[in-house]
Amino acid sequence: MSSLYIHIPFCKSRCIYCDFFSTTKLERRQAYVDAVCREMQLRHNYLGDHTTVNTIYIGGGTPSQLSARQIGQLIDSAHTTFDINPTHEATIELNPSDVTPSLATELKTIGLNRASLGIQTFDDNLLRLIGRRHDSLTAINAVKTLQQAGFDNISIDLIYGLPNQSLEQWGRDISAALNLGIQHLSAYSLMYEEGTRLFAMLEAGQVAEADEELSLSMYQMLVDRLKEAGFEHYEISNFALPQHRSRHNSSYWDGTPYIGLGAGAHSYDRQSRCWNVADIDTYIDNIACGQLPLECEHLDTDKRYNEMVMTRLRRVDGLNVNEVEREFGTPYLQHLETAAQQYIDSGLLTYDATTRVFTLSNRGIFTSNDIISSLFV
Ligand code: SF4
Structure with missing residues (x-):
């Protein structure tokens, strides 16, 4: 058994707290998708000949910055190259602003059966502050649109400990999340990563970190409210209704081998860990020459x-x-x-x-x- 991760490093704009590898060079999207499909062919043996892929995860960046046709190209290529379990889980990360009825329907038709939305908070002032493209109404409508298209396994991401966020505000975010009828929630404490705009604001005294007691109270509130609502708390930051744990992320925590495709993606085969170069131009150029821009370390x-x-x-x-x-x-x-x-x-x-x-x-x-x-x- 194994898992497949595809990294889509494109974002329309950059959020101020983010230190993930992503780029706003949207004009390179098709060349990138073609390169990822070629990488699948070049590395078709990575997982061994007899392993079945149980989960596919398209993450980013912002995968919903690709067209449905490009996403379909990636999924088709995965099915052609790897032995995919017919009952596999196939997740895509989406920005609420990109979710339209036609995209949602096309994603379902392509074979995606799980959607993960980066909502972060339902407070419009905080959304603006952290540089998100959507507002709370867009987020709520995105979930409804996905549900109407037939998605019955939806996860959302939230962040707590945002600048000046009170315990009451966080409580309202949890209520708003629970009102959506979602099956899964991931919640992370805000990190001030060096090199981000948010970190510079912290250094300049424009924002302050949430103190430890407040963060702990927020976390405790999250755990209590989600448990009360019937969610299983199955990982530090992850909660799911019964039968709705993320199979893909659970496979990481259980030590299942996985192949990561695309710039910056990591792979693991129990004996070694490999990672692709985190630069889309170098990635595309290398793959075009049939070379893998890959580094590996043996795991003793x-x-x-x-x-x-x-x-x-x-x-x-x-x-x-x-x-x-x-x-x-x-x-x-x-x-x-x-x-x-x-x-x-x-x-x-x-x-x-x-x-x-x-x-x-x-x-x-x-x-x-x-x-x-x-x-x-
Ligand atoms: S959309 Fe996601 S990956 Fe892109 S900048 Fe914002 S947090 Fe980072």
Whole structure:
């Protein structure tokens, strides 16, 4: 079993908080789509001959900046090149401003069965501040349009801890999300990434970071309200109605191999991790010459153990000690148990002796990067 990711690095404009690889060179879209289809042919063996692709994910950037015909070209090419499970999950990320009734219907016809919308907040002032193209009404209408086109597996992204966002405002965002009849929600704490316009504003004193207590209250409110509404909290930032967990993202956290296609995309085959050059011109030129603009690193035992700790602890199902022992042996298990003890003592990590599973507590989630990295070898 494996997964397929296609990166579409085009955005109509740049949001002030974003440090993802993307470009506004929209005139290169067709050349890029052709290059990704060619990359599929060049790397058709990457996943091995006998593996079935269970999930396709078209992410970005803004995939909805492609036409339905270009998206269809990518999906057709994937079906021609790889062995795709007939019951696969096929997700596309969409900007609410791009969603029209005809696009929604065409996406459904092409075979996409899951939509992920970057809404971020329903507060129009905050949307303007962070440079999003849509307003709250556009976001609400985009969800309705997708539902009318037959999408019954819709996810939205929200951000909390936005500049001057109060707990009450965040509560209104959660209510607005729950009123939409969606099946999945991802919510992230705002990050001030160096090199972004938002970071420059922070440095200039134009905005202030939400304090830790407020962020924690927002997170706690999110967890409580979503659970109350019947959502399963299955990963640090992800919530789903029963049977609607993201199969694609779950496969990352479970360590399933995946191929990433397109500029900046990463691939993983359990033994190594590879990544394409994050520059569309170099990517297109290389592929046109039949060359892969790809770098790889071999994952030795230490790296594979670190990878398991990092991915499993992000899940609410946690890190199973039996899996660590089976894959890596007693020395790694002892290291893990010794390193984890201080966090168990301080309540940041919990250990269930019956299931032999470590999980992060809600407070631990806020320092998850520090905790996880200190469990590494
Ligand atoms: S649309 Fe998404 S990828 Fe593009 S700049 Fe905004 S946050 Fe970044």
